[in-house]
Amino acid sequence: MEKLLKAVLVGCGSISHAWLNAAKAEANLEIVGLVDINIDAAHKLAEAFELVEVEIGTELQKILQSNKPDIVFDCTVPEAHVSVTLAALAHGCHVLGEKPLADSMENARKMVEAAAKAGKLYAVMQNRRYARQIKGLATFLRSGAIGNITTVNCDFYIGAHFGGFRDEMAHVLLLDMAIHTLDAARLISGADPVSVFCKEWNPRGSWYAHGASAIALFEMTRDIVFTYRGSWCAEGINTTWESDWRIIGDKGSVIWDGGDHFKAQTPVEDSGFIRKCDDLEIPVWTENEMPKTGHAGALREFLECVRTGRTPETVASDNIKSLAMVFGAIESADAGKRVEILG
Ligand SMILES: NC(=O)c1ccc[n+]([C@@H]2O[C@H](COP(=O)([O-])OP(=O)(O)OC[C@H]3O[C@@H](n4cnc5c(N)ncnc54)[C@H](O)[C@@H]3O)[C@@H](O)[C@H]2O)c1
Incomplete structure (x- = not known):
């Protein structure tokens, strides 16, 4: 039996719909939290996907502490990828984040190093x-x-x-x-x-x-x-x-x-x-x-890798070259x- 993985999604804008559609189709994945600095966006997303049980908030740290998820999905704007990823890794979460990996090479290197140090996966949604x-x-x-x-x-x-x-x-x-x-x-x-x-x-x-x-x-x-x-x-x-x-x-x-x-x-x-x-x-x-393509394919591979310890092809330490x-x-x-x- 596959382990149930708990995930918090951060950044409830347009692309988060593609993520939640893909997540919905995953049997042993539960979205436990939605975070956005714009609380209305998070509430609207919860409503659109009928996520009645999720904790909703504007502060990632707080939601990570209360839910202790396995995974953070980062769908924020590029400038926020570094802070979201570093906070998630510091809480012992694996991270799958939207492209581009970071808004600068300096931040990208910091994130790749932090993932290696934490011994957690950090991969990028390179859905194409x-x-x-x-x-x-x-x-x-x-x-x-x-x-x-x-x-x-x-x-x-x-x-x-x-x-x-x-x-x-x-x-x-x-x-x-x-x-x-x-x-x-x-x-x-x-x-x-x-x-x-x-x-x-x-x-x-x-x-x-x-x-x-x-x-x-x-x-x-x-x-x-x-x-x-x-x-x-x-x-x-x-x-x-x-x-x-x-x-x-x-x-x-x-x-x-x-x-x-x-x-x-x-x-x-x-x-x-x-x-x-x-x-x-x-x-x-x-x-x-x-079996699955686009966002759903990338998500599938990431979840498999979290479960098996395998490395996904869009792992940040490789994606940084792109x-x-x-x-x-x-x-x-x-x-x-x-x-x-x-x-
Ligand atoms: N893979 C793809 O095909 C694809 C397509 C579109 C967008 N994207 C990427 O997805 C990311 C988001 O794009 P979008 O079009 O959904 O943007 P968007 O502006 O619609 O949504 C971004 C959301 O993140 C929230 N946010 C910003 N900073 C935050 C923070 N620090 N903490 C929590 N929430 C925060 C915003 O309030 C907003 O609701 C970008 O990196 C973009 O490049 C990827």
């Missing part, structure tokens, strides 16, 4: 890793079907009219969205960042205050070059939210539209100007291989030069 398509692609690439990867190109073009905090946010594309894409690039390439040169700008006609577009050139380990081109104010011919990808290996290429469309080819002759190529099939993961790509790109754009990425 939990899709059957990207897992199928990564498995295909790891099999060596197109040889050693040399180049990864990615385009993200969406005309997103959010309204709200993003309209005023500095580095909006890199900070709020690119973490998903840059993290996906690490999964796809199987490589880590070494350096970046980035141009970030706010195009004429942008409805954002700052940094709606960016182009970044990353050098990755194993001599892989990764290019990211993105915009949140590109009207028309949008890519998927997962981006449009081309991966080149020394024995072939793959394109992926971020959805269900893949094409992969490998040469079948070893002479000639343009070599004849055959198509290869990319097997997308099945429901058996990945965050370093974001902050490296911002530093490069601000300085107008290539910067090394230290992680």
